[in-house]
Amino acid sequence: MEGKLRNINKKWAWIAENLRFNFRVFTEYKAAFVLQSVGMILNNAAFLVVWYIFFHIFGSVNGWGFKEMLGLDGFVGFGYGVAFSLTYGATKISKMATFGLLDRFLTLPQNTLTMVSLSDVQMSAIGDLVLGALLIGAYVVTVGPSFTRIALALLFAGMVSLVVLGFTIVVQSIVFWIPNSQELSDALFEFMLGPSLMPNSAFTGAMRFIFTFIIPAIVIGGLPVNIILSPSIKGLIVMTAISLAWVYLAQWVFNRGLRRYESGNLVGTR
Amino acid sequence: MKTRLLMKSSHQSMNTTLRQALAKYTYVGYLAYKELLAYPASLLGRLAIHALRITYLGIIYEYVFTHSGKSAIHGMDALHAVWALALVQLVYQLTGSGRTFKHFKDEIISGQIEVRLNKPYYYPLQSLADALGQAPIRFVLFFAITALVLGSAFGMPTFTIQQKSLFLPLLxxxxLLFVLTQQLLSLSAFWIEDPTPAWWVLSKIAWIINGTFIPLAILPAYFKTASLLFPLSASFFLGRIYEITDWYSGAKFVGIQLLWILLIYTAIYFTYKQGAKKISINGG
Known part of the structure; x- marks a missing residue:
């Protein structure tokens, strides 16, 4: 038991060291880091302007108004920001497999998927993360802050990040079955991101089912927004179950795919 | 007689050069077209995303028009709003949103632009031909899917004779204007480290005044005025086709687009010339 705990501690220490190393990359290029992060914050803020104008004209969409859009953009931005700033390598699985670049991770004594995911960072995603956190905070304040709502917001922020990462890994792993499918993987990711940024309350029936259980577009924005507005145990269970399902599915699909991977002849170091 | 012969010969040589240039850039466009067809899964993926995007935009607009009790805003009803948004998306899809900016900027930042200088073409024109080469086939496919999806889910709008005649010129x-604007913005990479954040911000400002998410026809008048003054929104005048009520209003849109094309191409010519002087080639 003690040995197991030591192993877990070692693993977390290794992940923390990787993250520290990646953050040093950010601070090395300070000007580019600040410029890209601020640029991304302004970029995302444009969405809010669009929705402000939209709700000014139409009032509401199935009970949703501008304040719900604050929460929606907050969760999607935060989830994307965490997943892409810390584990950007996951978005390159398809490219790595195509060019035989996964070899260098296979020989290392750590989980391959974790290694691959932590192998790269995206500077601009820090902007998504920062604005996302601010918007989640603004949403909780506007709907009325309480211990339950704050706790749920923190919990969901983490879950949304896991779903974004899980979905990314699944669509990137398509390459193990369909060669040279990088663009297809990117397109499928867009397939989820696009509707996730729309007022989800307009999606009902079959479309709502698809965007919740097949493409998790509503899970990364609309669902947490609704649960925080009207907290419920059922909502918490659904959100937790879907998040865990995506984490396990990602690991399973990647491992199954990796068995089909054929080594490349490129020489690289890590 | 000798002068006339010389003039004739110079005229013929100019014609030959033009013909050769046209053939060269047409071939670049043809290669881009072949590249598109080389990855059918990717193309199908993009078509599916386009279909999905216009569907959910349609659902949202149909919902808000129905439930807000407004049958029309400034003369635009739900059906025309959905089509206006889809036509803006069509312009984005014809060249790939931001593709030219990324390619051109990456060439400059990575220093690969030095290789382009040695090639027997003028790089901005090569890049333009590369971007436009896929446009005709993309138009056929994306317009077909737009008509199929929107026609079956929401219905087909009617077009006046002026709107029908100006559809292709506006598109x-x-x-062309969208690609040129991307080229001009990417040329700033000769002077600044990375113009990507500037592109993000400008392209998102464009969303507000080019009808990407809200048709301009239903916005207050000052948004429409702003859209005339900004090339990234003038590129999407096709989405304002329902505002064309007579030949004059249509000619105004086409005229503004032509003016922007002229101004931006001139700016590209001089900026590229200045930028190319900044390239220092190392011995590597």
Whole structure:
């Protein structure tokens, strides 16, 4: 038991060291880091302007108004920001497999998927993360802050990040079955991101089912927004179950795919 | 007689050069077209995303028009709003949103632009031909899917004779202007480290005044005025086709697009010339 705990501690220490190393990359290029992060914050803020104008004209969409859009953009931005700033390598699985670049991770004594995911960072995603956190905070304040709502917001922020990462890994792993499918993987990711940024309350029936259980577009924005507005145990269970399902599915699909991977002849170091 | 012969010969040589240039850039466009067809899964993926995007935009607009109790805003009803948004998306799809900006900027930042200088073409034109080469086939496919999806889910709108006649000019000039604007912005990479954040911000400002998410026809008048003054929104005048009520209003849109194309191409010519002087080639 003690040995197991030591192993877990070692693993977390290794992940923390990787993250520290990646953050040093950010601070090395300070000007580019600040410029890209601020640029991304302004970029995302444009969405809010669009929705402000939209709700000014139409009032509401199935009970949703501008304040719900604050929460929606907050969760999607935060989830994307965490997943892409810390584990950007996951978005390159398809490219790595195509060019035989996964070899260098296979020989290392750590989980391959974790290694691959932590192998790269995206500077601009820090902007998504920062604005996302601010918007989640603004949403909780506007709907009325309480211990339950704050706790749920923190919990969901983490879950949304896991779903974004899980979905990314699944669509990137398509390459193990369909060669040279990088663009297809990117397109499928867009397939989820696009509707996730729309007022989800307009999606009902079959479309709502698809965007919740097949493409998790509503899970990364609309669902947490609704649960925080009207907290419920059922909502918490659904959100937790879907998040865990995506984490396990990602690991399973990647491992199954990796068995089909054929080594490349490129020489690289890590 | 000798002068006339010389003039004739110079005229013929100019014609030959033009013909050769046209053939060269047409071939670049043809290669881009072949590249598109080389990855059918990717193309199908993009078509599916386009279909999905216009569907959910349609659902949202149909919902808000129905439930807000407004049958029309400034003369635009739900059906025309959905089509206006889809036509803006069509312009984006014809060249790939931001593709030219990324390619051109990456060439400059990575220093690969030095290789382009040695090639027997003028790089901005090569890049333009590369971007436009896929446009005709993309138009056929994306317009077909737009008509199929929107026609079956929401219905087909009617077009006046002026709107029908100006459809292709507004689309072609819009696509050309969009590519040129991307080229001009990417040229700033000669002077600043990375113009990507500037592109993000400008392209998102454009969303507000080019009808990407809200048709301009239903916005207050000052948004429409702003859209005339900004090339990234003039590129998407096709989405304002329902505002064309007579030949004059249509000619105004086409005229503004032509003016922007002229101004931006001139700016590209001089900026590229200045930028190319900044390239220092190392011995590597």
């Amino acid at each position: 072609s000039l819009g696509v």
